[in-house]
Amino acid sequence: MNTTLMFPKCEIADRFFAVVYMLVGYCFIYVFTGAYNASALSMFTVLYVAVVLCYLWAKEIRPPAESWFWLAVVLAVGIPFGFYTILYVFQVLALMAAAAYWTLSASGRLLLGGKTSQWVFFDFWNAVAMVPFGNFCQVRVLTKDQSVPEEEKKESHMGAILLGVALTIPALIIILPLLASADAGFQRMVGGVVEYIKLHMLIILIRVILAIPVSEYLFGLAFGGIHGRNTDRIQTEKLQETGKRIRKISDTAVCTALIVVSLVYLLFIGLQGSYLFSAFQGEIPQEFTYAEYARRGFFELCQIGAWNLVFLGCAELFSRSGSRGHRGLGCLSVLLSVLTLLLIGTAVSKMGMYISVYGLTVYRILPLTFMLWMAVVFAAIIVRQKKVFPMIRVCMMTGAVMFCLLCVFPVGAWVELYNTWARSMGYIY
Numbered sequence: 001m002n003t004t005l006m007f008p009k010c011e012i013a014d015r016f017f018a019v020v021y022m023l024v025g026y027c028f029i030y031v032f033t034g035a036y037n038a039s040a041l042s043m044f045t046v047l048y049v050a051v052v053l054c055y056l057w058a059k060e061i062r063p064p065a066e067s068w069f070w071l072a073v074v075l076a077v078g079i080p081f082g083f084y085t086i087l088y089v090f091q092v093l094a095l096m097a098a099a100a101y102w103t104l105s106a107s108g109r110l111l112l113g114g115k116t117s118q119w120v121f122f123d124f125w126n127a128v129a130m131v132p133f134g135n136f137c138q139v140r141v142l143t144k145d146q147s148v149p150e151e152e153k154k155e156s157h158m159g160a161i162l163l164g165v166a167l168t169i170p171a172l173i174i175i176l177p178l179l180a181s182a183d184a185g186f187q188r189m190v191g192g193v194v195e196y197i198k199l200h201m202l203i204i205l206i207r208v209i210l211a212i213p214v215s216e217y218l219f220g221l222a223f224g225g226i227h228g229r230n231t232d233r234i235q236t237e238k239l240q241e242t243g244k245r246i247r248k249i250s251d252t253a254v255c256t257a258l259i260v261v262s263l264v265y266l267l268f269i270g271l272q273g274s275y276l277f278s279a280f281q282g283e284i285p286q287e288f289t290y291a292e293y294a295r296r297g298f299f300e301l302c303q304i305g306a307w308n309l310v311f312l313g314c315a316e317l318f319s320r321s322g323s324r325g326h327r328g329l330g331c332l333s334v335l336l337s338v339l340t341l342l343l344i345g346t347a348v349s350k351m352g353m354y355i356s357v358y359g360l361t362v363y364r365i366l367p368l369t370f371m372l373w374m375a376v377v378f379a380a381i382i383v384r385q386k387k388v389f390p391m392i393r394v395c396m397m398t399g400a401v402m403f404c405l406l407c408v409f410p411v412g413a414w415v416e417l418y419n420t421w422a423r424s425m426g427y428i429y
């Protein structure tokens with residue numbers, strides 16, 4: 001059945017939550033346009049999660065087991081923001097991405113049976129673009145559908161009534177202050193509501209206007225996931241066929257490229273061995289200070305690790321056999337992963353020496369966390385050559401957990417405690 005073309009039958013629950021999402025959209029705009037209060041984002045996170053779960057419950061949909069993990073990620077990223085953060089805008093962006101992905105996961109619409117898989121990037125694209133933008137149907141859900149049978153038309157009037165109630169909000173914003181000015185008794189009855197509207201009428205109207213597309217987007221994501229509408233435009237069968245078609249580069253060519261890259265790394269390590277590995281022994285070259293030695297090459301080594309991940313991904317994607325289908329390619333993938341782990345270890349040791357002398361900062365912990373996650377990824381690549389397991393799923397969940405730990409724990413306070421202790425012990429300046 002083509003869920004892309006068919007519009008599902010809407011029930012009272014759909015119409016009710018179409019109105020609720022109008023309020024959710026307004027709350028979202030209010031979070032970023034009201035007086036700055038970080039706790040507002042925490043409260044909105046709880047509100048959003050509660051609305052999605054209630055919508056699923058009303059439609060008798062049981063979220064898959066893995067979706068509870070992503071729900072925990074959403075809460076771990078969103079709630080602490082109101083109390084403490086070291087990631088600022090990155091945490092907000094991560095919260096939005098995690099919330100969209102969780103919503104699709106909770107409705108059971110991920111490409112591989114409700115689980116994170118090798119298609120995770122396509123699942124993410126579905127969650128943030130295909131499903132919400134493909135289901136801008138909030139008004140249609142609220143209005144009477146001509147396709148409803150005659151005996152059910154009475155029920156469909158409920159949606160129109162709810163839409164009418166929603167449409168009265170801008171009208172009330174305009175007429176309530178005027179009525180209060182016309183009659184003192186009415187003004188006393190409505191109390192401070194009218195005064196608030198008078199003072200904030202323009203910003204309220206702007207928020208209402210901005211909330212319309214936001215509520216369409218958020219409702220479209222939930223509605224599309226629940227009803228399976230526009231969730232099947234990306235299909236695993238087609239992705240697998242495309243993957244087979246793009247495997248055009250011969251294994252020999254890919255192996256040759258990986259051999260050349262590996263030889264360059266071996267040459268680099270051989271020529272710079274004493275310089276690179278002196279940090280493991282707690283020593284630095286005489287011509288460098290601790291700061292110069294730690295900073296020189298650290299971020300370059302981080303970039304090399306990221307590029308090696310791209311190289312291995314391309315080799316797996318475009319080679320005819322893949323690393324598990326060609327012994328030589330598999331061995332070279334392991335070699336390049338080992339060399340990358342060695343370079344990562346070198347970078348971490350340099351930063352560790354720098355921290356031991358000058359102390360910890362948040363901005364030193366963040367790259368170390370990223371390097372640790374990359375080490376997990378390359379270790380997983382090595383293990384995968386001998387054992388089949390959902391590597392992408394493991395790596396994505398590990399990265400999510402690491403990010404959540406940075407959000408949940410008071411890293412800044414712990415950094416200050418460590419530095420105070422280290423100074424008292426004479427370990428740092």
